[in-house]
Structures are given as structure tokens and as C-alpha cells.
Amino acid sequence: MISKTVAVFRQLLVMSTTLLTIEITATASFAQVNKVYSPLPLPSTYEVTDSLTDKDIPTGQGGFARDYTVKLNKGENLAVDLASDSFDSIITLLGPNGSTVAENDDGPDGSSNSLLFTRISETGSYIVRVRSFGETGVGAFKLKVTRLQPVK
Structure with a gap:
């Protein structure tokens, strides 16, 4: 039972880390685009x-x-x-x-x-x-x- 709980926890941790990385990348890309184009x-x-x-x-x-x-x-x-x-x-x-x-x-x-x-x-x-x-x-x-x- 404990090993199953640890496995689920690891999956959640990996998924949370992946989503955080995607969010940081998207935010950085958005900021970079806004910084580049400035009429x-x-x-x-x-x-x-x-x-x-x-x-x-x-x-x-x-x-x-x-x-x-x-x-x-x-x-x-x-x-x-x-x-x-x-x-x-x-x-x-x-x-x-x-x-x-x-x-x-x-x-x-x-x-x-x-x-x-x-x-x-x-x-x-x-x-x-x-x-x-x-x-x-x-x-x-x-x-x-x-x-x-x-x-x-």
C-alpha cells in the first residue's frame, strides 16, 4: 500500500513539475515577444x-x-x-x-x-x-x- 502511494505521489510530482516548466517557458516566451516588438x-x-x-x-x-x-x-x-x-x-x-x-x-x-x-x-x-x-x-x-x- 505504501509503495502504491509513493508511486502516485511521484506521478503527481512529475506532472506538477512538467506543468510548472511549461508555465515558466510560456511566460518567458510571452515576455520575450513583448520585449522584442515595441513600435x-x-x-x-x-x-x-x-x-x-x-x-x-x-x-x-x-x-x-x-x-x-x-x-x-x-x-x-x-x-x-x-x-x-x-x-x-x-x-x-x-x-x-x-x-x-x-x-x-x-x-x-x-x-x-x-x-x-x-x-x-x-x-x-x-x-x-x-x-x-x-x-x-x-x-x-x-x-x-x-x-x-x-x-x-
Whole structure:
């Protein structure tokens, strides 16, 4: 009877230890994910001069991305301009639900800079994603978000 009780106790101990290990691993993974992804707030000037580095978000295509958050209101018209002499830029605007609202690879001037125009359909927090095309890499860039006003 005692050996049966000891066997049951060992099974419970092994199961409890396994569940504790799973919980610690899941918590550490969750904390690690939250620590890794942290979009930067876009300054109040809606303009930033910054650099993409190999410490930014890997795109899975050899390049990197950096995200900026900005609060936008329904009905606003935007121009988002991204310029870099170091890499072929792509600009993406992600909506409050994470879906792509607009994206541009090359601007109308034939350069590898990016320029997009869009109208905001929902008030909320948006992500402006700066990324390099393919394996074009890292380096300095200038990002500017302009709220366009109707001509009177």
C-alpha cells in the first residue's frame, strides 16, 4: 500500500513539475515577444530622421523594418514620405486591426524612395512601417507624415 502511494505521489510530482516548466517557458516566451516588438511613437512633428539596423525587425526577405505609432482620425488625408540614400525603401501603413491600409515601394519621381497618399477610414492607432526592399539592407532614412488640408 505504501509503495502504491509513493508511486502516485511521484506521478503527481512529475506532472506538477512538467506543468510548472511549461508555465515558466510560456511566460518567458510571452515576455520575450513583448520585449522584442515595441513600435516607436512618431514625434509630434510627424517627422523623424533615423536608421534601419540589423537589430530591427527582420522582414524574412533579407531586409529589416522599423515601426512607428501614430494616432489618426477618420477622414484625414495623409501623405507619407520615406527617403533614404542607403537602401531601397518601402513604406507601409497598418491600420488599428493590423491590416495593410496602404503601401508604396517607389515614388513617382522614379527613385527608390517611397511616397504614399491615403485617406483614413477609421480613428485609431496606426503603424507606419519603414522597411528595406529585399536584401538592400540598412542605413539612414527620413520619414515624414503630413496631414493634408483641403484647398479653399
